Amino acid sequence: MIYIAGMDDHTDQTRKPRADAVRNRERVLEAAKAVFNAGGPEASLEAVAKRAGVGIGTLYRHFPTREDLFEAVYRREVEQLSELAEQLKNAKDPVDALRRWLRSGVEFVATKKGMVAALALAVQSGSELYAFSFERLTKAIGSLLDRAAAAGAMRADISPEDLLRAFFGMCYMHDQPGWQSSVLRMLDVFVDGLRVQPAGKTKARAAKPAKPAVKRKR
Amino acid sequence: MIYIAGMDDHTDQTRKPRADAVRNRERVLEAAKAVFNAGGPEASLEAVAKRAGVGIGTLYRHFPTREDLFEAVYRREVEQLSELAEQLKNAKDPVDALRRWLRSGVEFVATKKGMVAALALAVQSGSELYAFSFERLTKAIGSLLDRAAAAGAMRADISPEDLLRAFFGMCYMHDQPGWQSSVLRMLDVFVDGLRVQPAGKTKARAAKPAKPAVKRKR
Protein backbone atom coordinates (compact mmCIF):
# COMPACT_ATOMS: atom_id res chain seq x y z
CA MET A 1 0.00 0.00 0.00
CA ILE A 2 1.17 3.47 -0.82
CA TYR A 3 1.11 6.00 1.95
CA ILE A 4 -0.56 9.24 1.01
CA ALA A 5 -0.11 12.32 3.16
CA GLY A 6 -3.34 13.33 4.79
CA MET A 7 -4.87 9.92 4.54
CA ASP A 8 -3.54 8.33 7.69
CA ASP A 9 -6.96 7.41 8.97
CA HIS A 10 -6.35 3.73 8.37
CA THR A 11 -9.13 2.81 10.75
CA ASP A 12 -10.79 0.52 8.24
CA GLN A 13 -9.65 -2.94 7.36
CA THR A 14 -6.39 -1.57 5.92
CA ARG A 15 -3.06 -2.33 7.50
CA LYS A 16 -0.79 0.24 9.03
CA PRO A 17 1.66 1.35 6.33
CA ARG A 18 5.07 -0.16 6.61
CA ALA A 19 7.64 1.98 8.35
CA ASP A 20 10.28 1.48 5.66
CA ALA A 21 7.84 2.49 2.95
CA VAL A 22 7.03 5.74 4.71
CA ARG A 23 10.69 6.41 5.29
CA ASN A 24 11.67 5.70 1.72
CA ARG A 25 8.93 7.88 0.34
CA GLU A 26 10.21 10.78 2.40
CA ARG A 27 13.76 10.15 1.30
CA VAL A 28 12.81 10.12 -2.36
CA LEU A 29 10.90 13.36 -1.98
CA GLU A 30 13.81 15.02 -0.29
CA ALA A 31 16.22 13.84 -2.95
CA ALA A 32 13.89 14.84 -5.76
CA LYS A 33 13.54 18.34 -4.38
CA ALA A 34 17.28 18.76 -4.32
CA VAL A 35 17.91 17.18 -7.69
CA PHE A 36 15.14 19.06 -9.50
CA ASN A 37 16.12 22.37 -8.02
CA ALA A 38 19.69 21.84 -9.09
CA GLY A 39 19.39 20.15 -12.44
CA GLY A 40 15.97 21.20 -13.66
CA PRO A 41 12.94 19.05 -14.26
CA GLU A 42 14.66 16.82 -16.78
CA ALA A 43 17.12 15.52 -14.27
CA SER A 44 17.69 11.78 -14.24
CA LEU A 45 15.29 9.87 -12.04
CA GLU A 46 17.97 7.32 -11.50
CA ALA A 47 20.07 10.06 -9.96
CA VAL A 48 17.19 10.83 -7.63
CA ALA A 49 16.94 7.21 -6.58
CA LYS A 50 20.66 6.99 -6.02
CA ARG A 51 20.70 10.14 -3.94
CA ALA A 52 17.79 8.84 -1.90
CA GLY A 53 19.62 5.56 -1.37
CA VAL A 54 16.81 3.44 -2.78
CA GLY A 55 16.45 1.30 -5.86
CA ILE A 56 14.96 2.70 -9.01
CA GLY A 57 12.07 0.31 -8.61
CA THR A 58 11.17 1.81 -5.27
CA LEU A 59 11.08 5.25 -6.74
CA TYR A 60 8.74 4.17 -9.50
CA ARG A 61 6.46 2.33 -7.13
CA HIS A 62 5.89 5.44 -5.08
CA PHE A 63 5.75 7.80 -8.04
CA PRO A 64 4.75 5.97 -11.20
CA THR A 65 5.38 8.95 -13.45
CA ARG A 66 7.69 11.90 -13.46
CA GLU A 67 4.70 14.18 -13.03
CA ASP A 68 3.63 12.37 -9.90
CA LEU A 69 6.97 13.18 -8.39
CA PHE A 70 6.75 16.83 -9.37
CA GLU A 71 3.33 16.98 -7.92
CA ALA A 72 4.39 15.67 -4.56
CA VAL A 73 7.39 17.96 -4.44
CA TYR A 74 5.77 21.19 -5.51
CA ARG A 75 2.24 21.01 -4.24
CA ARG A 76 3.08 22.48 -0.89
CA GLU A 77 5.11 25.26 -2.46
CA VAL A 78 2.14 26.36 -4.47
CA GLU A 79 0.00 26.37 -1.37
CA GLN A 80 2.41 28.67 0.41
CA LEU A 81 2.13 31.19 -2.35
CA SER A 82 -1.59 30.85 -2.26
CA GLU A 83 -1.77 31.52 1.45
CA LEU A 84 0.17 34.72 1.05
CA ALA A 85 -2.68 36.11 -1.02
CA GLU A 86 -5.03 35.35 1.84
CA GLN A 87 -2.95 37.47 4.18
CA LEU A 88 -2.68 40.33 1.73
CA LYS A 89 -6.43 40.63 1.61
CA ASN A 90 -6.23 42.75 4.71
CA ALA A 91 -3.86 45.34 3.24
CA LYS A 92 -5.26 48.84 2.90
CA ASP A 93 -4.46 49.61 -0.72
CA PRO A 94 -5.80 46.80 -2.92
CA VAL A 95 -3.63 47.69 -5.91
CA ASP A 96 -0.58 47.64 -3.77
CA ALA A 97 -1.60 44.30 -2.34
CA LEU A 98 -1.61 42.82 -5.81
CA ARG A 99 1.72 44.37 -6.57
CA ARG A 100 3.17 42.95 -3.39
CA TRP A 101 1.89 39.48 -4.13
CA LEU A 102 3.47 39.51 -7.55
CA ARG A 103 6.77 40.63 -6.11
CA SER A 104 6.69 37.91 -3.53
CA GLY A 105 6.06 35.49 -6.33
CA VAL A 106 9.25 36.62 -8.00
CA GLU A 107 11.24 36.12 -4.85
CA PHE A 108 9.68 32.75 -4.39
CA VAL A 109 10.67 31.69 -7.85
CA ALA A 110 14.18 32.96 -7.26
CA THR A 111 14.74 30.59 -4.38
CA LYS A 112 13.05 27.58 -5.94
CA LYS A 113 14.78 27.35 -9.25
CA GLY A 114 13.18 24.13 -10.27
CA MET A 115 9.61 25.10 -9.69
CA VAL A 116 8.87 27.30 -12.65
CA ALA A 117 10.50 24.88 -15.03
CA ALA A 118 8.52 22.06 -13.52
CA LEU A 119 5.30 24.00 -13.83
CA ALA A 120 6.10 24.95 -17.39
CA LEU A 121 6.58 21.30 -18.16
CA ALA A 122 3.37 20.49 -16.37
CA VAL A 123 1.53 22.97 -18.55
CA GLN A 124 2.71 21.23 -21.65
CA SER A 125 1.87 17.77 -20.50
CA GLY A 126 -1.50 18.90 -19.18
CA SER A 127 -0.89 17.10 -15.92
CA GLU A 128 -2.90 17.12 -12.75
CA LEU A 129 -0.30 19.19 -10.94
CA TYR A 130 -0.82 21.94 -13.41
CA ALA A 131 -4.56 21.89 -12.96
CA PHE A 132 -4.14 22.08 -9.22
CA SER A 133 -1.58 24.87 -9.28
CA PHE A 134 -3.41 26.89 -11.84
CA GLU A 135 -6.68 26.63 -9.99
CA ARG A 136 -5.08 27.50 -6.69
CA LEU A 137 -3.07 30.45 -7.88
CA THR A 138 -5.90 31.71 -10.04
CA LYS A 139 -8.04 31.85 -6.96
CA ALA A 140 -5.30 33.68 -5.08
CA ILE A 141 -4.85 36.31 -7.76
CA GLY A 142 -8.57 36.49 -8.32
CA SER A 143 -9.30 37.54 -4.78
CA LEU A 144 -6.76 40.35 -4.97
CA LEU A 145 -7.95 41.41 -8.39
CA ASP A 146 -11.57 41.46 -7.33
CA ARG A 147 -10.92 43.61 -4.35
CA ALA A 148 -9.04 46.15 -6.45
CA ALA A 149 -11.68 46.16 -9.14
CA ALA A 150 -14.48 46.51 -6.60
CA ALA A 151 -12.71 49.51 -5.14
CA GLY A 152 -12.71 51.03 -8.59
CA ALA A 153 -8.94 51.23 -8.63
CA MET A 154 -8.34 48.77 -11.42
CA ARG A 155 -9.85 47.81 -14.73
CA ALA A 156 -12.16 44.85 -14.52
CA ASP A 157 -11.73 43.18 -17.87
CA ILE A 158 -8.59 41.25 -17.03
CA SER A 159 -9.10 37.76 -15.71
CA PRO A 160 -6.93 36.15 -13.05
CA GLU A 161 -6.03 33.52 -15.62
CA ASP A 162 -4.64 36.19 -17.94
CA LEU A 163 -2.61 37.72 -15.20
CA LEU A 164 -1.28 34.43 -13.93
CA ARG A 165 -0.19 33.45 -17.38
CA ALA A 166 1.63 36.72 -17.89
CA PHE A 167 3.28 36.46 -14.53
CA PHE A 168 4.53 32.96 -15.04
CA GLY A 169 5.68 33.76 -18.49
CA MET A 170 7.83 36.58 -17.26
CA CYS A 171 9.33 34.44 -14.56
CA TYR A 172 10.03 31.66 -16.99
CA MET A 173 12.87 33.58 -18.53
CA HIS A 174 14.70 33.42 -15.25
CA ASP A 175 17.99 31.99 -16.43
CA GLN A 176 19.52 35.18 -17.62
CA PRO A 177 21.61 37.48 -15.48
CA GLY A 178 19.53 40.26 -14.02
CA TRP A 179 16.23 38.54 -14.66
CA GLN A 180 14.92 39.38 -11.25
CA SER A 181 15.11 43.13 -11.41
CA SER A 182 13.90 42.99 -14.98
CA VAL A 183 10.79 41.09 -13.97
CA LEU A 184 10.16 43.48 -11.11
CA ARG A 185 10.33 46.42 -13.48
CA MET A 186 7.98 44.70 -15.88
CA LEU A 187 5.51 43.94 -13.16
CA ASP A 188 5.42 47.57 -12.20
CA VAL A 189 4.64 48.56 -15.74
CA PHE A 190 2.01 45.93 -15.81
CA VAL A 191 0.29 47.00 -12.65
CA ASP A 192 0.39 50.58 -13.88
CA GLY A 193 -1.38 49.39 -17.00
CA LEU A 194 -4.01 47.73 -14.88
CA ARG A 195 -4.72 50.81 -12.82
CA VAL A 196 -7.67 52.97 -13.55
CA GLN A 197 -6.16 56.44 -13.63
CA PRO A 198 -8.03 58.72 -11.25
CA ALA A 199 -9.80 61.42 -13.24
CA GLY A 200 -7.91 64.73 -13.41
CA LYS A 201 -4.69 63.36 -12.01
CA THR A 202 -1.77 64.23 -14.20
CA LYS A 203 1.03 62.07 -12.96
CA ALA A 204 1.95 59.27 -15.27
CA ARG A 205 2.73 56.63 -12.73
CA ALA A 206 1.27 56.11 -9.31
CA ALA A 207 3.87 53.80 -7.84
CA LYS A 208 7.60 53.94 -7.38
CA PRO A 209 9.55 51.46 -9.47
CA ALA A 210 11.16 48.55 -7.68
CA LYS A 211 14.60 50.00 -8.26
CA PRO A 212 15.85 53.39 -9.30
CA ALA A 213 15.24 53.71 -13.00
CA VAL A 214 18.07 52.25 -15.00
CA LYS A 215 19.59 54.32 -17.75
CA ARG A 216 18.85 52.65 -21.04
CA LYS A 217 21.79 51.47 -23.05
CA ARG A 218 20.49 51.66 -26.56
CA MET B 1 33.37 20.46 -46.52
CA ILE B 2 30.14 21.76 -45.08
CA TYR B 3 28.15 24.11 -47.21
CA ILE B 4 27.04 27.23 -45.40
CA ALA B 5 24.32 29.41 -46.86
CA GLY B 6 25.63 32.76 -47.93
CA MET B 7 29.17 31.56 -48.30
CA ASP B 8 29.07 30.26 -51.84
CA ASP B 9 31.95 32.45 -52.93
CA HIS B 10 34.26 29.47 -53.16
CA THR B 11 36.63 31.40 -55.35
CA ASP B 12 39.63 30.58 -53.20
CA GLN B 13 41.43 27.34 -53.16
CA THR B 14 38.35 25.52 -51.85
CA ARG B 15 36.56 22.95 -53.93
CA LYS B 16 33.02 23.27 -55.14
CA PRO B 17 30.78 21.68 -52.52
CA ARG B 18 29.47 18.27 -53.43
CA ALA B 19 25.99 18.25 -54.90
CA ASP B 20 24.72 15.47 -52.67
CA ALA B 21 25.94 17.24 -49.56
CA VAL B 22 24.05 20.40 -50.46
CA ARG B 23 20.95 18.41 -51.24
CA ASN B 24 21.07 16.44 -48.02
CA ARG B 25 21.56 19.52 -45.94
CA GLU B 26 18.46 21.03 -47.42
CA ARG B 27 16.49 17.86 -46.84
CA VAL B 28 17.48 17.69 -43.20
CA LEU B 29 16.52 21.31 -42.67
CA GLU B 30 13.14 20.77 -44.23
CA ALA B 31 12.52 17.67 -42.16
CA ALA B 32 13.69 19.35 -38.96
CA LYS B 33 11.37 22.27 -39.48
CA ALA B 34 8.41 19.94 -39.82
CA VAL B 35 9.39 17.66 -36.97
CA PHE B 36 10.18 20.45 -34.51
CA ASN B 37 7.03 22.34 -35.29
CA ALA B 38 4.98 19.21 -34.75
CA GLY B 39 6.69 17.52 -31.85
CA GLY B 40 8.46 20.35 -30.07
CA PRO B 41 12.17 20.90 -29.65
CA GLU B 42 12.75 17.61 -27.90
CA ALA B 43 11.72 15.58 -30.88
CA SER B 44 13.94 12.69 -31.83
CA LEU B 45 16.79 13.59 -34.14
CA GLU B 46 16.67 10.11 -35.51
CA ALA B 47 13.12 10.83 -36.59
CA VAL B 48 14.38 13.90 -38.39
CA ALA B 49 17.03 11.88 -40.19
CA LYS B 50 14.52 9.24 -41.16
CA ARG B 51 12.09 11.80 -42.48
CA ALA B 52 14.85 13.43 -44.45
CA GLY B 53 15.84 10.06 -45.86
CA VAL B 54 19.42 10.29 -44.68
CA GLY B 55 21.47 8.40 -42.13
CA ILE B 56 21.83 9.71 -38.62
CA GLY B 57 25.52 10.23 -39.25
CA THR B 58 24.79 12.61 -42.07
CA LEU B 59 22.55 14.67 -39.87
CA TYR B 60 25.22 14.96 -37.21
CA ARG B 61 27.91 15.87 -39.69
CA HIS B 62 25.91 18.82 -40.93
CA PHE B 63 24.61 19.83 -37.52
CA PRO B 64 26.90 18.58 -34.78
CA THR B 65 24.54 19.61 -31.99
CA ARG B 66 20.84 19.97 -31.56
CA GLU B 67 21.30 23.70 -31.15
CA ASP B 68 23.04 23.95 -34.49
CA LEU B 69 19.98 22.50 -36.11
CA PHE B 70 17.64 24.89 -34.32
CA GLU B 71 19.82 27.72 -35.33
CA ALA B 72 19.68 26.87 -39.00
CA VAL B 73 15.93 26.33 -38.89
CA TYR B 74 14.91 29.40 -36.94
CA ARG B 75 17.42 32.04 -37.86
CA ARG B 76 15.47 33.20 -40.84
CA GLU B 77 12.24 33.31 -38.88
CA VAL B 78 13.75 35.67 -36.38
CA GLU B 79 14.96 37.87 -39.18
CA GLN B 80 11.48 38.17 -40.60
CA LEU B 81 10.19 39.44 -37.30
CA SER B 82 13.05 41.84 -37.09
CA GLU B 83 12.36 43.28 -40.53
CA LEU B 84 8.80 44.01 -39.57
CA ALA B 85 10.06 46.44 -36.96
CA GLU B 86 11.97 48.23 -39.66
CA GLN B 87 8.80 48.78 -41.64
CA LEU B 88 6.85 49.97 -38.62
CA LYS B 89 9.33 52.75 -38.06
CA ASN B 90 7.41 54.79 -40.56
CA ALA B 91 4.08 54.55 -38.77
CA LYS B 92 2.66 57.84 -37.48
CA ASP B 93 1.91 56.94 -33.87
CA PRO B 94 5.03 55.45 -32.29
CA VAL B 95 3.17 53.83 -29.40
CA ASP B 96 0.79 52.19 -31.77
CA ALA B 97 3.72 50.96 -33.84
CA LEU B 98 5.09 49.15 -30.83
CA ARG B 99 1.70 47.70 -30.07
CA ARG B 100 1.36 46.49 -33.63
CA TRP B 101 4.74 44.86 -33.59
CA LEU B 102 3.95 42.96 -30.44
CA ARG B 103 0.67 41.77 -31.89
CA SER B 104 2.38 40.59 -35.03
CA GLY B 105 4.78 38.71 -32.83
CA VAL B 106 1.88 36.87 -31.27
CA GLU B 107 0.52 35.89 -34.64
CA PHE B 108 3.94 34.79 -35.71
CA VAL B 109 4.31 32.57 -32.71
CA ALA B 110 0.87 31.13 -33.34
CA THR B 111 1.86 29.81 -36.74
CA LYS B 112 5.32 28.58 -35.77
CA LYS B 113 4.54 26.43 -32.80
CA GLY B 114 8.03 25.09 -32.40
CA MET B 115 9.82 28.37 -32.38
CA VAL B 116 9.08 29.68 -28.94
CA ALA B 117 9.84 26.36 -27.35
CA ALA B 118 13.08 26.18 -29.26
CA LEU B 119 14.02 29.66 -28.19
CA ALA B 120 13.13 28.94 -24.61
CA LEU B 121 15.42 25.95 -24.75
CA ALA B 122 18.10 28.05 -26.36
CA VAL B 123 17.87 30.51 -23.49
CA GLN B 124 18.57 27.80 -21.01
CA SER B 125 21.48 26.33 -22.84
CA GLY B 126 22.95 29.74 -23.54
CA SER B 127 23.48 28.88 -27.17
CA GLU B 128 24.57 31.00 -30.05
CA LEU B 129 21.11 31.00 -31.56
CA TYR B 130 19.78 32.64 -28.49
CA ALA B 131 22.43 35.32 -28.56
CA PHE B 132 21.66 36.04 -32.18
CA SER B 133 17.89 36.14 -31.73
CA PHE B 134 18.02 38.17 -28.60
CA GLU B 135 20.36 40.70 -30.12
CA ARG B 136 18.31 40.96 -33.27
CA LEU B 137 14.94 41.28 -31.62
CA THR B 138 16.28 43.58 -28.95
CA LYS B 139 17.42 45.89 -31.67
CA ALA B 140 14.01 45.69 -33.33
CA ILE B 141 12.12 46.53 -30.18
CA GLY B 142 14.69 49.09 -29.20
CA SER B 143 14.15 51.15 -32.31
CA LEU B 144 10.40 51.25 -31.72
CA LEU B 145 10.84 51.99 -28.06
CA ASP B 146 13.29 54.79 -28.68
CA ARG B 147 11.03 56.49 -31.13
CA ALA B 148 8.14 56.41 -28.70
CA ALA B 149 10.28 57.62 -25.82
CA ALA B 150 11.79 60.40 -27.90
CA ALA B 151 8.29 61.57 -28.79
CA GLY B 152 7.56 61.78 -25.09
CA ALA B 153 4.75 59.28 -25.39
CA MET B 154 6.31 56.55 -23.32
CA ARG B 155 8.38 56.16 -20.21
CA ALA B 156 12.07 55.79 -20.88
CA ASP B 157 13.23 53.56 -18.08
CA ILE B 158 12.27 50.28 -19.67
CA SER B 159 14.93 48.56 -21.71
CA PRO B 160 14.23 46.60 -24.89
CA GLU B 161 15.65 43.56 -23.12
CA ASP B 162 13.04 43.88 -20.39
CA LEU B 163 10.25 44.16 -22.87
CA LEU B 164 11.46 41.31 -25.00
CA ARG B 165 11.68 39.07 -21.99
CA ALA B 166 8.17 39.93 -20.93
CA PHE B 167 6.86 39.38 -24.41
CA PHE B 168 8.46 36.01 -24.85
CA GLY B 169 7.39 34.97 -21.43
CA MET B 170 3.79 35.67 -22.20
CA CYS B 171 3.97 33.78 -25.44
CA TYR B 172 5.63 30.85 -23.80
CA MET B 173 2.42 29.77 -22.16
CA HIS B 174 0.95 29.17 -25.57
CA ASP B 175 -0.26 25.64 -25.10
CA GLN B 176 -3.47 26.45 -23.35
CA PRO B 177 -6.74 27.06 -25.08
CA GLY B 178 -7.37 30.75 -25.63
CA TRP B 179 -3.76 31.72 -25.09
CA GLN B 180 -3.75 34.02 -28.05
CA SER B 181 -6.50 36.39 -27.01
CA SER B 182 -5.18 36.29 -23.48
CA VAL B 183 -1.75 37.42 -24.60
CA LEU B 184 -3.26 40.15 -26.74
CA ARG B 185 -5.18 41.46 -23.76
CA MET B 186 -2.07 41.36 -21.61
CA LEU B 187 -0.05 43.22 -24.19
CA ASP B 188 -2.63 45.98 -24.24
CA VAL B 189 -2.39 46.33 -20.50
CA PHE B 190 1.31 46.36 -20.80
CA VAL B 191 1.50 49.04 -23.43
CA ASP B 192 -0.92 51.10 -21.40
CA GLY B 193 1.45 50.80 -18.50
CA LEU B 194 4.28 52.00 -20.68
CA ARG B 195 2.44 55.07 -21.87
CA VAL B 196 3.11 58.41 -20.36
CA GLN B 197 -0.38 59.70 -19.66
CA PRO B 198 -0.85 63.08 -21.31
CA ALA B 199 -1.33 65.75 -18.67
CA GLY B 200 -4.95 66.59 -17.95
CA LYS B 201 -6.37 63.69 -19.93
CA THR B 202 -8.81 61.71 -17.86
CA LYS B 203 -9.41 58.56 -19.82
CA ALA B 204 -7.82 55.50 -18.36
CA ARG B 205 -6.86 53.74 -21.54
CA ALA B 206 -5.83 55.20 -24.83
CA ALA B 207 -6.26 52.18 -27.06
CA LYS B 208 -9.08 49.83 -27.79
CA PRO B 209 -8.57 46.29 -26.51
CA ALA B 210 -7.89 43.60 -29.06
CA LYS B 211 -11.28 42.07 -28.41
CA PRO B 212 -14.39 43.29 -26.67
CA ALA B 213 -13.74 43.07 -22.97
CA VAL B 214 -14.59 39.65 -21.61
CA LYS B 215 -16.80 39.42 -18.57
CA ARG B 216 -14.77 38.05 -15.72
CA LYS B 217 -15.82 34.74 -14.33
CA ARG B 218 -14.53 34.85 -10.82
Add this chain to the structure above:
DNA sequence: TTGTTAAGCGGAGGGAGCCTCCGTATCTTC
Protein backbone atom coordinates in the same frame (compact mmCIF):
# COMPACT_ATOMS: atom_id res chain seq x y z
C1' DT C 1 8.35 -14.91 20.75
C1' DT C 2 7.57 -16.75 16.80
C1' DG C 3 5.11 -17.82 12.40
C1' DT C 4 2.52 -16.20 8.54
C1' DT C 5 1.85 -13.34 4.88
C1' DA C 6 1.05 -9.12 2.60
C1' DA C 7 3.76 -5.23 1.39
C1' DG C 8 7.82 -3.42 -0.14
C1' DC C 9 12.57 -3.72 -1.97
C1' DG C 10 16.27 -3.73 -5.51
C1' DG C 11 18.10 -4.09 -9.78
C1' DA C 12 18.33 -6.85 -14.13
C1' DG C 13 16.92 -6.12 -18.63
C1' DG C 14 14.60 -4.59 -22.87
C1' DG C 15 13.73 -0.38 -25.34
C1' DA C 16 14.69 4.26 -27.18
C1' DG C 17 17.48 8.05 -28.23
C1' DC C 18 22.14 10.25 -28.32
C1' DC C 19 26.38 10.65 -30.55
C1' DT C 20 30.91 8.71 -32.56
C1' DC C 21 33.60 6.29 -35.65
C1' DC C 22 35.05 4.26 -39.76
C1' DG C 23 34.63 1.27 -43.92
C1' DT C 24 32.34 2.21 -48.17
C1' DA C 25 30.32 4.90 -51.89
C1' DT C 26 30.14 8.98 -54.62
C1' DC C 27 31.40 13.25 -56.49
C1' DT C 28 34.86 16.60 -58.38
C1' DT C 29 38.83 17.47 -60.75
C1' DC C 30 42.36 16.69 -63.97
Add this chain to the structure above:
DNA sequence: GAAGATACGGAGGCTCCCTCCGCTTAACAA
Protein backbone atom coordinates in the same frame (compact mmCIF):
# COMPACT_ATOMS: atom_id res chain seq x y z
C1' DG D 1 38.80 7.40 -66.83
C1' DA D 2 41.62 7.60 -62.70
C1' DA D 3 42.76 9.59 -58.38
C1' DG D 4 41.78 11.64 -54.37
C1' DA D 5 38.91 14.32 -51.60
C1' DT D 6 34.50 14.37 -49.54
C1' DA D 7 30.36 12.64 -47.81
C1' DC D 8 27.40 8.68 -46.66
C1' DG D 9 25.21 5.23 -43.55
C1' DG D 10 24.51 2.75 -39.73
C1' DA D 11 26.66 -0.30 -36.21
C1' DG D 12 27.80 0.20 -31.58
C1' DG D 13 28.65 2.05 -27.02
C1' DC D 14 26.49 4.95 -23.86
C1' DT D 15 22.72 6.86 -20.80
C1' DC D 16 18.29 7.01 -19.28
C1' DC D 17 13.50 5.23 -19.15
C1' DC D 18 10.39 2.06 -17.15
C1' DT D 19 8.72 -2.85 -16.08
C1' DC D 20 8.85 -7.04 -13.91
C1' DC D 21 9.71 -10.44 -10.51
C1' DG D 22 12.29 -13.15 -6.98
C1' DC D 23 13.80 -11.93 -2.45
C1' DT D 24 13.37 -9.41 2.02
C1' DT D 25 11.11 -7.38 5.81
C1' DA D 26 7.73 -5.35 8.64
C1' DA D 27 3.00 -5.90 10.70
C1' DC D 28 -0.13 -8.72 12.90
C1' DA D 29 -1.91 -12.76 15.30
C1' DA D 30 -1.45 -16.40 18.43
